[in-house]
Amino acid sequence: MNVETFEEKYKYELPTVYKEFISKHNGLSLDNGCEFYALEELDDVNKELQVNIYQPDTVAIGNDGGDLVFLMKQEKETKKVYLVDAGDYDLESPYQIIPDFMKWIEDGCNIDECECESEVDFGDLYLLQMPKEGVKGLVTIKRAFNIEMSTGELLQKSKNLPTKLLSNITWSKANIIAEKIGMVGIFEVRES
Incomplete structure:
Protein backbone atom coordinates (compact mmCIF):
# COMPACT_ATOMS: atom_id res chain seq x y z
CA MET A 1 0.00 0.00 0.00
CA ASN A 2 1.37 3.43 -0.85
CA VAL A 3 1.14 6.49 1.42
CA GLU A 4 -1.68 8.17 -0.49
CA THR A 5 -3.82 5.02 -0.39
CA PHE A 6 -3.12 4.68 3.33
CA GLU A 7 -4.15 8.30 4.03
CA GLU A 8 -7.34 7.91 2.04
CA LYS A 9 -8.29 4.55 3.56
CA TYR A 10 -7.57 5.41 7.21
CA LYS A 11 -8.29 9.19 7.08
CA TYR A 12 -4.84 10.45 8.09
CA GLU A 13 -3.02 13.55 6.92
CA LEU A 14 0.63 12.65 7.29
CA PRO A 15 3.29 15.39 7.35
CA THR A 16 5.22 15.72 4.07
CA VAL A 17 8.61 15.09 5.76
CA TYR A 18 7.26 11.92 7.31
CA LYS A 19 5.79 10.75 3.98
CA GLU A 20 9.24 11.17 2.39
CA PHE A 21 10.77 9.18 5.24
CA ILE A 22 8.21 6.35 5.10
CA SER A 23 8.66 6.07 1.33
CA LYS A 24 12.39 5.40 1.84
CA HIS A 25 12.27 3.45 5.12
CA ASN A 26 9.01 1.60 5.64
CA GLY A 27 9.67 0.85 9.29
CA LEU A 28 13.06 1.30 10.88
CA SER A 29 14.79 0.11 14.06
CA LEU A 30 17.94 1.85 15.25
CA ASP A 31 20.72 0.66 17.54
CA ASN A 32 19.73 3.18 20.22
CA GLY A 33 16.32 1.47 20.58
CA CYS A 34 14.32 3.96 18.52
CA GLU A 35 11.76 2.32 16.27
CA PHE A 36 9.65 3.83 13.50
CA TYR A 37 6.48 2.00 12.55
CA ALA A 38 5.93 0.53 9.08
CA LEU A 39 3.04 2.00 7.11
CA GLU A 40 1.12 -1.30 7.35
CA GLU A 41 1.13 -1.17 11.17
CA LEU A 42 0.66 2.59 11.63
CA ASP A 43 -3.13 2.59 11.98
CA ASP A 44 -3.20 -0.45 14.29
CA VAL A 45 -0.48 0.98 16.55
CA ASN A 46 -2.25 4.33 16.78
CA LYS A 47 -5.52 2.63 17.73
CA GLU A 48 -3.77 0.38 20.26
CA LEU A 49 -2.05 3.39 21.86
CA GLN A 50 -5.40 5.27 21.76
CA VAL A 51 -3.73 8.27 20.12
CA ASN A 52 -6.97 8.78 18.16
CA ILE A 53 -8.77 9.31 21.50
CA TYR A 54 -6.29 11.42 23.49
CA GLN A 55 -4.56 13.38 20.67
CA PRO A 56 -6.74 12.88 17.55
CA ASP A 57 -4.93 15.58 15.57
CA THR A 58 -1.61 13.70 15.86
CA VAL A 59 -0.13 10.43 14.64
CA ALA A 60 2.27 8.15 16.55
CA ILE A 61 5.18 7.39 14.21
CA GLY A 62 7.49 5.48 16.54
CA ASN A 63 8.93 5.04 20.02
CA ASP A 64 12.26 4.95 21.88
CA GLY A 65 11.94 1.29 22.83
CA GLY A 66 10.92 2.40 26.32
CA ASP A 67 8.37 4.84 27.69
CA LEU A 68 8.43 7.52 24.99
CA VAL A 69 6.13 7.72 21.96
CA PHE A 70 6.94 9.95 18.98
CA LEU A 71 3.96 12.05 17.88
CA MET A 72 3.62 14.40 14.92
CA LYS A 73 0.69 16.69 14.24
CA GLN A 74 -1.45 15.66 11.27
CA GLU A 75 -0.46 18.74 9.31
CA LYS A 76 1.12 18.73 5.87
CA GLU A 77 3.88 21.27 6.64
CA THR A 78 4.87 20.25 10.18
CA LYS A 79 8.41 19.07 10.92
CA LYS A 80 8.10 18.91 14.72
CA VAL A 81 8.17 15.64 16.64
CA TYR A 82 6.82 15.51 20.19
CA LEU A 83 8.42 12.92 22.45
CA VAL A 84 5.73 12.16 25.02
CA ASP A 85 5.30 9.65 27.82
CA ALA A 86 3.40 6.57 26.62
CA GLY A 87 0.80 7.10 29.33
CA ASP A 88 0.52 10.85 28.87
CA TYR A 89 0.13 12.32 25.39
CA ASP A 90 0.11 15.93 26.62
CA LEU A 91 1.73 18.11 23.94
CA GLU A 92 1.88 21.02 26.41
CA SER A 93 4.40 19.17 28.58
CA PRO A 94 6.31 16.74 26.35
CA TYR A 95 9.53 15.07 27.41
CA GLN A 96 11.22 16.76 24.45
CA ILE A 97 10.31 18.57 21.23
CA ILE A 98 12.36 17.82 18.12
CA PRO A 99 12.08 20.88 15.86
CA ASP A 100 13.13 19.17 12.59
CA PHE A 101 12.21 15.53 11.96
CA MET A 102 14.60 14.96 9.01
CA LYS A 103 17.57 16.58 10.75
CA TRP A 104 16.85 14.45 13.83
CA ILE A 105 16.80 11.30 11.67
CA GLU A 106 20.09 12.30 9.97
CA ASP A 107 21.67 12.92 13.40
CA GLY A 108 20.74 9.41 14.60
CA CYS A 109 17.58 10.19 16.60
CA ASN A 110 19.37 11.23 19.76
CA ILE A 111 17.14 11.89 22.73
CA ASP A 112 18.52 14.42 25.19
CA GLU A 113 18.40 13.31 28.76
CA CYS A 114 18.88 16.71 30.32
CA GLU A 115 18.33 19.40 27.69
CA CYS A 116 14.60 18.76 27.43
CA GLU A 117 12.17 21.60 26.86
CA SER A 118 10.15 20.22 29.75
CA GLU A 119 10.29 17.18 31.97
CA VAL A 120 7.32 15.00 32.75
CA ASP A 121 6.93 14.79 36.52
Missing part, protein backbone atom coordinates in the same frame (compact mmCIF):
# COMPACT_ATOMS: atom_id res chain seq x y z
CA PHE A 122 5.77 11.54 38.01
CA GLY A 123 4.23 11.20 41.44
CA ASP A 124 1.81 9.34 43.64
CA LEU A 125 -1.94 9.56 43.07
CA TYR A 126 -3.97 10.42 46.16
CA LEU A 127 -7.72 10.29 46.65
CA LEU A 128 -8.69 13.47 48.52
CA GLN A 129 -12.42 12.86 48.97
CA MET A 130 -14.94 10.10 48.50
CA PRO A 131 -16.65 10.16 45.09
CA LYS A 132 -20.33 11.21 45.12
CA GLU A 133 -21.30 7.75 43.84
CA GLY A 134 -19.78 6.07 46.91
CA VAL A 135 -18.63 2.47 46.40
CA LYS A 136 -19.79 2.54 42.77
CA GLY A 137 -17.49 5.55 42.24
CA LEU A 138 -14.59 3.69 43.86
CA VAL A 139 -15.13 0.78 41.45
CA THR A 140 -15.07 3.28 38.54
CA ILE A 141 -11.80 4.77 39.88
CA LYS A 142 -10.29 1.31 40.35
CA ARG A 143 -11.03 0.36 36.73
CA ALA A 144 -10.08 3.73 35.18
CA PHE A 145 -6.67 3.89 36.90
CA ASN A 146 -6.02 0.11 36.78
CA ILE A 147 -5.57 0.00 40.55
CA GLU A 148 -4.42 -3.42 41.69
CA MET A 149 -6.24 -3.79 44.99
CA SER A 150 -9.57 -5.28 45.93
CA THR A 151 -12.65 -3.07 46.09
CA GLY A 152 -12.88 -3.90 49.81
CA GLU A 153 -9.31 -2.71 50.41
CA LEU A 154 -9.99 0.44 48.40
CA LEU A 155 -13.15 1.09 50.44
CA GLN A 156 -11.16 0.61 53.67
CA LYS A 157 -8.46 3.08 52.49
CA SER A 158 -11.14 5.63 51.48
CA LYS A 159 -12.23 5.89 55.13
CA ASN A 160 -8.91 7.57 55.99
CA LEU A 161 -8.48 10.40 53.45
CA PRO A 162 -6.31 11.53 51.80
CA THR A 163 -5.11 8.08 50.77
CA LYS A 164 -2.51 6.95 48.26
CA LEU A 165 -3.99 4.93 45.38
CA LEU A 166 -0.97 4.30 43.17
CA SER A 167 2.56 5.41 42.28
CA ASN A 168 4.35 6.59 39.16
CA ILE A 169 1.68 8.61 37.35
CA THR A 170 1.85 12.05 35.75
CA TRP A 171 -0.54 14.83 36.69
CA SER A 172 -1.61 15.13 33.05
CA LYS A 173 -2.55 11.47 32.80
CA ALA A 174 -4.38 11.57 36.13
CA ASN A 175 -6.25 14.67 34.99
CA ILE A 176 -7.26 13.11 31.66
CA ILE A 177 -8.59 10.01 33.42
CA ALA A 178 -10.39 12.09 36.09
CA GLU A 179 -12.09 14.16 33.38
CA LYS A 180 -13.02 11.04 31.43
CA ILE A 181 -14.78 9.50 34.45
CA GLY A 182 -16.27 12.82 35.57
CA MET A 183 -14.40 13.04 38.89
CA VAL A 184 -12.30 16.19 38.60
CA GLY A 185 -11.06 17.69 41.86
CA ILE A 186 -11.03 14.61 44.07
CA PHE A 187 -7.45 13.55 43.22
CA GLU A 188 -3.99 14.96 43.76
CA VAL A 189 -0.59 13.91 42.42
CA ARG A 190 2.21 14.38 44.96
CA GLU A 191 5.95 14.06 44.44
CA SER A 192 7.20 10.57 45.25
Whole structure:
Protein backbone atom coordinates (compact mmCIF):
# COMPACT_ATOMS: atom_id res chain seq x y z
CA MET A 1 0.00 0.00 0.00
CA ASN A 2 1.37 3.43 -0.85
CA VAL A 3 1.14 6.49 1.42
CA GLU A 4 -1.68 8.17 -0.49
CA THR A 5 -3.82 5.02 -0.39
CA PHE A 6 -3.12 4.68 3.33
CA GLU A 7 -4.15 8.30 4.03
CA GLU A 8 -7.34 7.91 2.04
CA LYS A 9 -8.29 4.55 3.56
CA TYR A 10 -7.57 5.41 7.21
CA LYS A 11 -8.29 9.19 7.08
CA TYR A 12 -4.84 10.45 8.09
CA GLU A 13 -3.02 13.55 6.92
CA LEU A 14 0.63 12.65 7.29
CA PRO A 15 3.29 15.39 7.35
CA THR A 16 5.22 15.72 4.07
CA VAL A 17 8.61 15.09 5.76
CA TYR A 18 7.26 11.92 7.31
CA LYS A 19 5.79 10.75 3.98
CA GLU A 20 9.24 11.17 2.39
CA PHE A 21 10.77 9.18 5.24
CA ILE A 22 8.21 6.35 5.10
CA SER A 23 8.66 6.07 1.33
CA LYS A 24 12.39 5.40 1.84
CA HIS A 25 12.27 3.45 5.12
CA ASN A 26 9.01 1.60 5.64
CA GLY A 27 9.67 0.85 9.29
CA LEU A 28 13.06 1.30 10.88
CA SER A 29 14.79 0.11 14.06
CA LEU A 30 17.94 1.85 15.25
CA ASP A 31 20.72 0.66 17.54
CA ASN A 32 19.73 3.18 20.22
CA GLY A 33 16.32 1.47 20.58
CA CYS A 34 14.32 3.96 18.52
CA GLU A 35 11.76 2.32 16.27
CA PHE A 36 9.65 3.83 13.50
CA TYR A 37 6.48 2.00 12.55
CA ALA A 38 5.93 0.53 9.08
CA LEU A 39 3.04 2.00 7.11
CA GLU A 40 1.12 -1.30 7.35
CA GLU A 41 1.13 -1.17 11.17
CA LEU A 42 0.66 2.59 11.63
CA ASP A 43 -3.13 2.59 11.98
CA ASP A 44 -3.20 -0.45 14.29
CA VAL A 45 -0.48 0.98 16.55
CA ASN A 46 -2.25 4.33 16.78
CA LYS A 47 -5.52 2.63 17.73
CA GLU A 48 -3.77 0.38 20.26
CA LEU A 49 -2.05 3.39 21.86
CA GLN A 50 -5.40 5.27 21.76
CA VAL A 51 -3.73 8.27 20.12
CA ASN A 52 -6.97 8.78 18.16
CA ILE A 53 -8.77 9.31 21.50
CA TYR A 54 -6.29 11.42 23.49
CA GLN A 55 -4.56 13.38 20.67
CA PRO A 56 -6.74 12.88 17.55
CA ASP A 57 -4.93 15.58 15.57
CA THR A 58 -1.61 13.70 15.86
CA VAL A 59 -0.13 10.43 14.64
CA ALA A 60 2.27 8.15 16.55
CA ILE A 61 5.18 7.39 14.21
CA GLY A 62 7.49 5.48 16.54
CA ASN A 63 8.93 5.04 20.02
CA ASP A 64 12.26 4.95 21.88
CA GLY A 65 11.94 1.29 22.83
CA GLY A 66 10.92 2.40 26.32
CA ASP A 67 8.37 4.84 27.69
CA LEU A 68 8.43 7.52 24.99
CA VAL A 69 6.13 7.72 21.96
CA PHE A 70 6.94 9.95 18.98
CA LEU A 71 3.96 12.05 17.88
CA MET A 72 3.62 14.40 14.92
CA LYS A 73 0.69 16.69 14.24
CA GLN A 74 -1.45 15.66 11.27
CA GLU A 75 -0.46 18.74 9.31
CA LYS A 76 1.12 18.73 5.87
CA GLU A 77 3.88 21.27 6.64
CA THR A 78 4.87 20.25 10.18
CA LYS A 79 8.41 19.07 10.92
CA LYS A 80 8.10 18.91 14.72
CA VAL A 81 8.17 15.64 16.64
CA TYR A 82 6.82 15.51 20.19
CA LEU A 83 8.42 12.92 22.45
CA VAL A 84 5.73 12.16 25.02
CA ASP A 85 5.30 9.65 27.82
CA ALA A 86 3.40 6.57 26.62
CA GLY A 87 0.80 7.10 29.33
CA ASP A 88 0.52 10.85 28.87
CA TYR A 89 0.13 12.32 25.39
CA ASP A 90 0.11 15.93 26.62
CA LEU A 91 1.73 18.11 23.94
CA GLU A 92 1.88 21.02 26.41
CA SER A 93 4.40 19.17 28.58
CA PRO A 94 6.31 16.74 26.35
CA TYR A 95 9.53 15.07 27.41
CA GLN A 96 11.22 16.76 24.45
CA ILE A 97 10.31 18.57 21.23
CA ILE A 98 12.36 17.82 18.12
CA PRO A 99 12.08 20.88 15.86
CA ASP A 100 13.13 19.17 12.59
CA PHE A 101 12.21 15.53 11.96
CA MET A 102 14.60 14.96 9.01
CA LYS A 103 17.57 16.58 10.75
CA TRP A 104 16.85 14.45 13.83
CA ILE A 105 16.80 11.30 11.67
CA GLU A 106 20.09 12.30 9.97
CA ASP A 107 21.67 12.92 13.40
CA GLY A 108 20.74 9.41 14.60
CA CYS A 109 17.58 10.19 16.60
CA ASN A 110 19.37 11.23 19.76
CA ILE A 111 17.14 11.89 22.73
CA ASP A 112 18.52 14.42 25.19
CA GLU A 113 18.40 13.31 28.76
CA CYS A 114 18.88 16.71 30.32
CA GLU A 115 18.33 19.40 27.69
CA CYS A 116 14.60 18.76 27.43
CA GLU A 117 12.17 21.60 26.86
CA SER A 118 10.15 20.22 29.75
CA GLU A 119 10.29 17.18 31.97
CA VAL A 120 7.32 15.00 32.75
CA ASP A 121 6.93 14.79 36.52
CA PHE A 122 5.77 11.54 38.01
CA GLY A 123 4.23 11.20 41.44
CA ASP A 124 1.81 9.34 43.64
CA LEU A 125 -1.94 9.56 43.07
CA TYR A 126 -3.97 10.42 46.16
CA LEU A 127 -7.72 10.29 46.65
CA LEU A 128 -8.69 13.47 48.52
CA GLN A 129 -12.42 12.86 48.97
CA MET A 130 -14.94 10.10 48.50
CA PRO A 131 -16.65 10.16 45.09
CA LYS A 132 -20.33 11.21 45.12
CA GLU A 133 -21.30 7.75 43.84
CA GLY A 134 -19.78 6.07 46.91
CA VAL A 135 -18.63 2.47 46.40
CA LYS A 136 -19.79 2.54 42.77
CA GLY A 137 -17.49 5.55 42.24
CA LEU A 138 -14.59 3.69 43.86
CA VAL A 139 -15.13 0.78 41.45
CA THR A 140 -15.07 3.28 38.54
CA ILE A 141 -11.80 4.77 39.88
CA LYS A 142 -10.29 1.31 40.35
CA ARG A 143 -11.03 0.36 36.73
CA ALA A 144 -10.08 3.73 35.18
CA PHE A 145 -6.67 3.89 36.90
CA ASN A 146 -6.02 0.11 36.78
CA ILE A 147 -5.57 0.00 40.55
CA GLU A 148 -4.42 -3.42 41.69
CA MET A 149 -6.24 -3.79 44.99
CA SER A 150 -9.57 -5.28 45.93
CA THR A 151 -12.65 -3.07 46.09
CA GLY A 152 -12.88 -3.90 49.81
CA GLU A 153 -9.31 -2.71 50.41
CA LEU A 154 -9.99 0.44 48.40
CA LEU A 155 -13.15 1.09 50.44
CA GLN A 156 -11.16 0.61 53.67
CA LYS A 157 -8.46 3.08 52.49
CA SER A 158 -11.14 5.63 51.48
CA LYS A 159 -12.23 5.89 55.13
CA ASN A 160 -8.91 7.57 55.99
CA LEU A 161 -8.48 10.40 53.45
CA PRO A 162 -6.31 11.53 51.80
CA THR A 163 -5.11 8.08 50.77
CA LYS A 164 -2.51 6.95 48.26
CA LEU A 165 -3.99 4.93 45.38
CA LEU A 166 -0.97 4.30 43.17
CA SER A 167 2.56 5.41 42.28
CA ASN A 168 4.35 6.59 39.16
CA ILE A 169 1.68 8.61 37.35
CA THR A 170 1.85 12.05 35.75
CA TRP A 171 -0.54 14.83 36.69
CA SER A 172 -1.61 15.13 33.05
CA LYS A 173 -2.55 11.47 32.80
CA ALA A 174 -4.38 11.57 36.13
CA ASN A 175 -6.25 14.67 34.99
CA ILE A 176 -7.26 13.11 31.66
CA ILE A 177 -8.59 10.01 33.42
CA ALA A 178 -10.39 12.09 36.09
CA GLU A 179 -12.09 14.16 33.38
CA LYS A 180 -13.02 11.04 31.43
CA ILE A 181 -14.78 9.50 34.45
CA GLY A 182 -16.27 12.82 35.57
CA MET A 183 -14.40 13.04 38.89
CA VAL A 184 -12.30 16.19 38.60
CA GLY A 185 -11.06 17.69 41.86
CA ILE A 186 -11.03 14.61 44.07
CA PHE A 187 -7.45 13.55 43.22
CA GLU A 188 -3.99 14.96 43.76
CA VAL A 189 -0.59 13.91 42.42
CA ARG A 190 2.21 14.38 44.96
CA GLU A 191 5.95 14.06 44.44
CA SER A 192 7.20 10.57 45.25
